[in-house]
C-alpha cells in the first residue's frame with residue numbers, strides 16, 4: 001500500500017497542473033465532490049485565510065513540523081486582508097486541498113457580494129468593502145480556479161469517515177456556532193450526510209463537540225484573523241485518528257502580524273480591520289455573533 | 300387549488316417545510332402586559348384567545364423535537380414572562396438547545412435576570428433576549444406601546460445587562476429610511492443611559508395585520524405573494540420553510556399567522572410538516588424582507604440565488 005502522503009502528493013500536483021488553473025477545470029481531481037480518499041492518520045485542517053498569506057506560510061511550516069500527512073483548507077481564501085494573489089502559490093506549494101467557501105464561490109462566479117449570510121447592515125457594510133477589494137485584486141486565472149473548487153470533500157481518517165465542508169454540508173454559508181447548534185441538530189447532519197465527523201468553518205471561531213455514537217462536529221476556525229479572544233495569534237486544527245478515538249487539537253499559530261498590519265495599511269484597508277489584527281479583538285462583522293460568543297469578545 | 304372568496308385568480312405558492320430548524324413556543328398565548336397598537340396578533344391583558352403553555356407541554360414537544368434535529372428554540376407571547384413557569388421552562392429548553400426569548404423586559408426582576416444568567420452559565424448554549432422597544436424617547440415609544448412603557452422596558456434592559464446579558468433590541472421601523480442613522484444614534488444613546496454600551500439592535504418591518512391593520516388599514520390589493528414571484532427566490536428566508544410554532548391549540552405554520560384559523564396544522568410536529576399556501580397578505584412582508592423573525596446569528600441569504 002502506498003503511504004497516504006505520497007498518494008496525496010500525486011493528486012495535488014495534478015490539481016495545480018502547470019500552475020495554470022484556468023487551462024482546464026478537469027485538471028483538478030479535487031473538483032469531483034463526494035469521493036473518499038486514502039485513509040490518513042493525522043491531518044491539519046484550517047479555514048478562512050482571508051488573504052492572510054503570512055499566517056498561511058506559518059501554518060505550512062508548523063504543520064510539517066507536527067508530522068501531518070495532508071493539509072486541508074475549508075475555504076474563504078479572500079476577504080479582510082491584503083494581496084489575495086499571494087495566497088494561491090502558497091496553497092500550491094503546501095499541496096493543500098481546498099474546499100470552496102462562499103467567498104471563493106462569489107469571487108469565482110463574479111457575484112456582486114460575498115454571500116457571507118450577514119443580515120445586519122453594519123456587518124454588510126464592512127463585508128462589502130473587503131469583497132470589493134479582494135475581487136479587484138484577484139487575477140482571472142485564480143478566479144476561474146476557485147469557481148471549480150468542490151463544495152465538499154470526503155476523507156478517511158483511520159476508521160472515521162470525515163466530511164469536510166465550508167459552512168455546513170447542507171448550506172455553504174450556514175453559521176454553525178457553538179452556542180446556537182443543538183447536539184441533536186449536529187447528529188442529524190452527521191446521520192443524513194453519512195459522516196462520522198463533520199469539519200466546517202465559516203464562523204471564524206473554532207470549537208468542537210463530541211456527539212453520541214462516537215460522532216464529532218469540528219469547527220476548525222480560521223487563520224485569517226484572531227478568534228476574538230484577545231490573542232494576536234490565530235488557530236488551526238490537527239486531527240488524529242487513534243484506533244477508536246478521534247483527537248481534535250486546536251493549535252495556536254503565531255505569525256508576523258505586524259507585517260500583515262503594515263501591508264493592510266499600505267493597501268488602505270479599513271483601520272477597523274487592522275485594529276483586529278493588532279489587538280486580537282473583532283471590531284467588525286460582530287452582529288452575527290450569538291450572545292455567548294459576543295460576550296467573550298471585547299466589543 | 301383553493302377558492303378565493305372574491306374569485307380572484309391569483310395563485311399563491313405552496314411552501315414546503317424544508318427542515319425543522321427553529322421551534323417556536325407561544326408561551327404566553329395572546330396575553331400581554333401591554334397593548335401595542337401595531338401588534339400583529341393583537342395581544343393584550345384581556346386577549347385570552349390563546350393561553351399559556353405549560354412546562355409539561357413544552358417538555359413533551361422538546362422530546363418530540365429531538366428526532367427532527369431542531370437547532371434552536373424561540374419563546375414568544377404576548378409577553379413571555381407573564382407565564383409564571385418561564386424560569387423552569389427556560390431551564391428545560393437549555394438542556395436541549397439554544398433559547399431566544401421575545402419580551403418587553405418589564406416583568407423581569409433583577410433576581411430573575413441573575414437566575415437566568417446562572418442557567419445560561421451552566422449550559423453550552425446561548426440564552427438570548429429579544430427586547431421590543433419602538434422608539435428612543437418616551438414620546439416615540441409610548442405612542443405605540445403605551446404610557447410609561449419606555450422607562451419600564453429600559454429598566455428591564457438595565458437588569459438584563461447588569462446580569463451580564465447583551466439583549467437584542469428589536470424595533471419596528473416606523474420612520475423613513477433617510478432618518479435611519481439619526482434614529483440608530485438615538486437608540487444607542489438611550490441604551491447607554493441604562494448602562495448598555497455594547498448594544499445589539501435589530502430593525503423589523505411592520506406587519507400590517509392584527510391591531511396594526513385596524514390602525515393603518517393593512518395591505519393593499521397588490522401586496523400578496525403569487526406563484527410567479529417565487530422564481531429564483533430563496534425560500535429559505537421565509538421562516539415557514541424551516542420553523543413551526545406550538546400554541547395551546549396545536550402546531551401552527553409560523554408565529555405571524557397565529558390568529559388565522561388555517562395556520563393551525565395539527566396536534567403533533569408530524570402533523571405539521573405539511574406544505575402551506577402563502578395566501579395571506581402578511582406573507583408579502585416576509586417575502587419582501589426575509590429573515591424577519593430569526594436572530595442575526597442564524598444568517599439568511601442563500602448562496603445560489
Ligand code: SF4
Pocket residue numbers: 537538539540552553554555556575577579581582583585586
Ligand atoms: S407569514 Fe411569513 S412565515 Fe408565515 S406563512 Fe406567510 S410567509 Fe410564511
